[in-house]
Amino acid sequence: MLKKIQISSLPSEVLQIWQKLIDHNYQAFLVGGCVRDLLLDRKPKDWDITTDALPEEILKIFPNAFYENRFGTVGIKTNSEDETLRVIEVTTFRQEKEYRDLRRPEEVIFIKDLETDLQRRDFTINALALSIDGDIIDLFDGIKDLKNKIIRTVGDPEKRFREDALRLMRAIRLACELNFTIETKTFKAIQKFAYLIQYIAHERIRDEFNRIIMSRNAVIGIELLRQTNLLKEILPELDRCYGVGQNKHHKYDVYLHSLKSLDYAVKKNYPLYLRLAVLFHDIAKPLTKQGEGPNCTFYGHEILGAKITKRILERLRYSNEIIKKVTHLVSQHMFYLEIDKVTPAAVRRLVRRVGQENLEDLFKLRHADRIGSGVPKAEPYRLRYLRYLIEKVHLEPITPKMLNINGYDLLNLGVPHGPKIGWILKALLEEVIDDPTKNNKEYLIERAKELKDLPDEKLKELALIGEEKIESIERQKEEEIKKKYKV
Ligand code: ATP
Ligand code: MG
Numbered sequence: 001m002l003k004k005i006q007i008s009s010l011p012s013e014v015l016q017i018w019q020k021l022i023d024h025n026y027q028a029f030l031v032g033g034c035v036r037d038l039l040l041d042r043k044p045k046d047w048d049i050t051t052d053a054l055p056e057e058i059l060k061i062f063p064n065a066f067y068e069n070r071f072g073t074v075g076i077k078t079n080s081e082d083e084t085l086r087v088i089e090v091t092t093f094r095q096e097k098e099y100r101d102l103r104r105p106e107e108v109i110f111i112k113d114l115e116t117d118l119q120r121r122d123f124t125i126n127a128l129a130l131s132i133d134g135d136i137i138d139l140f141d142g143i144k145d146l147k148n149k150i151i152r153t154v155g156d157p158e159k160r161f162r163e164d165a166l167r168l169m170r171a172i173r174l175a176c177e178l179n180f181t182i183e184t185k186t187f188k189a190i191q192k193f194a195y196l197i198q199y200i201a202h203e204r205i206r207d208e209f210n211r212i213i214m215s216r217n218a219v220i221g222i223e224l225l226r227q228t229n230l231l232k233e234i235l236p237e238l239d240r241c242y243g244v245g246q247n248k249h250h251k252y253d254v255y256l257h258s259l260k261s262l263d264y265a266v267k268k269n270y271p272l273y274l275r276l277a278v279l280f281h282d283i284a285k286p287l288t289k290q291g292e293g294p295n296c297t298f299y300g301h302e303i304l305g306a307k308i309t310k311r312i313l314e315r316l317r318y319s320n321e322i323i324k325k326v327t328h329l330v331s332q333h334m335f336y337l338e339i340d341k342v343t344p345a346a347v348r349r350l351v352r353r354v355g356q357e358n359l360e361d362l363f364k365l366r367h368a369d370r371i372g373s374g375v376p377k378a379e380p381y382r383l384r385y386l387r388y389l390i391e392k393v394h395l396e397p398i399t400p401k402m403l404n405i406n407g408y409d410l411l412n413l414g415v416p417h418g419p420k421i422g423w424i425l426k427a428l429l430e431e432v433i434d435d436p437t438k439n440n441k442e443y444l445i446e447r448a449k450e451l452k453d454l455p456d457e458k459l460k461e462l463a464l465i466g467e468e469k470i471e472s473i474e475r476q477k478e479e480e481i482k483k484k485y486k487v
Contacts, residue, residue, distance in 0.1 A: 002039040002040070002146060002147060003039055003040070003041040005038050005039065005134060006134075007133075007134050010030075011085050013047075013085045013088060014030070014085070014088060017049060017062070017076055017078075017088050018132055019132070020061060020062070021049070021053060021090075022132055026051050027051060027093075028049055028050070028051040028053075029049065029050050029051075029114060029130060029131055029132075029137065030047070030048070030049060030129065030130040031049070031050040031091075031117075031121075031129045031130070032048045032121065032126050032127075032128075033046070033048070033126060034046065034047045035128045035136070036125050036142075036146065038130075039146055040146065040178065043084070044084060045084055046087075047085065047088050048088075048089045048090075048091060049088060049090045049091070050090075050093060050117055050129065051090060051091070051092060051093065052112050052113075053092065055067065058076075059074060062090075064078070068087075071108050072094070072108055072110070073090075073091045074089070074090045074091070075087040075088070075090075076088045076090060092110045093111045093112065093113060093116065093117040094109060094111060094117055095109045095116050095119075095120060096109075097109060118137070118139055118140070118154070119155065120154075121154055122153065122154065122160065122171075123145075123152060123154065123167075124141055124150075124152050125145050125146050125150075125151065125152075125174075125178075126142075127142050127154050128142045128146075140155075145183075149178070149179065149180040149181060150181060150183050151174055151182045151183060151186060152182075152183040153167070153186050157185050157188075157190075158192065158193065160189075161196065162196065165193065165196035165197050165199055165200050166200050166204055166208070168190050168193065168194060168197050168230060169197065169204075169205060169212075169230070170208060172190075172212060172221055172228065173208045173211045173212050173215075175220075175221075175224065176212050176217040176220065176221040176224075177211060179216075182224070190229075190230070191227075191228050191229050194228055194230045194232075195229070195233060197230060197233045197234060198233060202315060203316075203317045205316065206316040206317055209234065210272060213275050214275070216266060218265075219259050219260075219262055219263045219266065222238075222262065226239060235312065237280075237308055237312055238258065238279070238280070239255075240286050241253070241254035241255035241283065241285065242255040243255065244285060244286045244289065245293075245296070246285070246296070247293075247294050247295060247297070248294040248295070249373060249375065249377075250373050250374065250375065251374025251375050252373075254285045254286060257373060257374070258279055258280075258282060258283075259372075260372035260373075260374060261279070261281070261368040261369055262278050262368070263372070264278075264367065264368040264371045265278040265279075265364075268367075268368075270364060270368070272322070273322050273325045273326050274329075274361055274364060274365065276309075276318075276322070276326045277325075277326045277329040277330055277333075277361070278365055280305065280309045280312065280326065280330055281302075281305065281330050281365060281369060282305065283305050283308045283309060284301040284302075284303075284304035284305035284308050285301050285305075287301075287304060287308075288300055288301040288304055301334075302330060302332070305331070306330045307327075309327050310323060310327045313327070328355075329358065329362055329365050332354050332358075332362055333362065333365050335350060335354065335362070337350060337386060339385050339386070344392075347386075347389045347392075347393045348393055350390075351393070366383065384485040385485070387485050388482060388487045391481050391485075392481055395474070395478075398470045398473060398474065399429075400425035400426065400428075400429050402429070402432075402439075403428055403429060403432060403439060403444065404439050404440055404444060405445065405448065407421045407425070409441075409445065409448070410424055410425070410452070413452060414452070415448075420452070420456070423456075423459045423462070424448055426463035426466035426467060427459065427463050427465075428444055428447060428448065428451070430462065430466030430470075431447070433466075433470070433473065
């Protein structure tokens with residue numbers, strides 16, 4: 001069921017601009033994605049008004065208007081709190097001729113009728129217009145396709161994809177975001193002209209790709225990219241994973257394993273960079289595979305994988321920040337500690353190598369990897385145990401160093417070199433544990449003067465009480481951490 005659009009309930013920023021154009025005797029319609037989204041009861045990402053007013057006429061009417069680009073799209077600034085309403089795009093009815101570079105129309109011809117403008121739009125569900133009286137203008141059965149959840153080009157799909165190859169990606173992105181299917185002819189045309197995507201700027205491919213993997217249908221999206229031949233154009237490295245069999249630790253081939261892992265990342269709502277790390281973590285397996293069957297190996301795939309991931313992300317013009325994070329996670333995803341033999345030093349080395357700030361992400365990647373294997377081993381316990389070890393090595397030890405007095409101070413008080421120094425410090429520490437306010441030099445000096453005159457036996461006894469207390473506190477802390485990680 002499509003939603004009935006109530007004009008009066010639309011954002012006032014949109015209504016004001018729209019009404020003003022009408023008041024100046026121009027035609028004006030809400031058009032494209034926002035009409036589609038309103039009918040689907042989704043919040044529009046941006047608002048587009050189309051009109052027969054020429055750009056300079058629009059600029060004259062609205063003091064806050066500016067040219068958005070050289071194709072005569074005018075943006076009108078509002079003061080909205082809502083980011084999606086901050087700039088409303090007003091575009092003159094147009095016809096686009098001669099798509100010579102498959103990206104941008106060579107020439108824009110402004111026209112006076114809405115019908116021709118709707119004809120140039122990519123998909124039927126994006127070619128709907130709404131009049132200010134609340135009537136839907138639907139020349140290409142967009143409403144029917146909305147109801148049936150279908151992505152279909154306006155007019156001949158082959159011609160439309162040849163005109164502008166970005167539409168190849170847009171079809172799949174829209175199918176993923178809206179949970180729609182791609183109509184057969186449209187689908188076949190994408191398969192046929194997938195190679196044209198090479199003419200599209202990497203940034204624009206990346207933006208569509210991001211929206212695909214951030215959607216709830218990310219996994220279907222990657223599979224659609226593969227089936228339409230787009231994957232081998234935009235991510236040949238991932239396409240190559242298809243059908244590459246794995247060893248006994250895995251149920252799926254490398255490609256399917258990557259998708260199953262991504263599926264987990266989507267369910268857990270991982271952010272973009274983590275989804276990228278999950279998708280690419282085994283990208284080098286086809287190149288590092290040795291042997292066949294249940295005992296084949298992939299030595300070093302995480303190192304080569306990090307390199308390949310970097311190359312992919314650079315090619316698609318991701319930010320340096322994302323490139324750094326994702327490649328680091330890929331390079332570290334094979335970390336291994338033998339839990340029963342592990343030393344505090346080994347745990348410290350791991351933390352240093354991975355970086356404290358990346359540990360959580362690495363564990364998340366590892367979870368997705370494990371679930372995506374299809375034969376998850378009992379790693380949750382190991383991971384919990386590792387977390388416990390990490391927190392444990394980070395515990396500040398309780399030592400006499402924490403005191404605001406040291407051995408030299410005691411020597412200055414006339415305590416002789418030898419074990420007595422240690423006994424006094426431990427006795428002092430015991431007092432400070434009970435009452436941290438006592439950890440000030442003045443008090444400690446006075447107290448040390450008293451202690452130094454005690455007989456050795458008495459002093460040893462106090463030191464021992466101190467030691468026992470420290471041990472019991474440390475045991476208690478350890479128990480707490482164990483409980484926290486259920487180990
Ligand atoms: P969203 O706003 O959710 O990204 P959208 O479909 O609104 O999706 P926009 O980029 O905002 O995408 O474009 C607005 C409208 O312009 C589309 O609905 C469509 O009618 C038209 N359009 C956008 N890109 C193309 C294209 N490459 N070819 C033809 N028409 C397009
Ligand atoms: Mg839009």
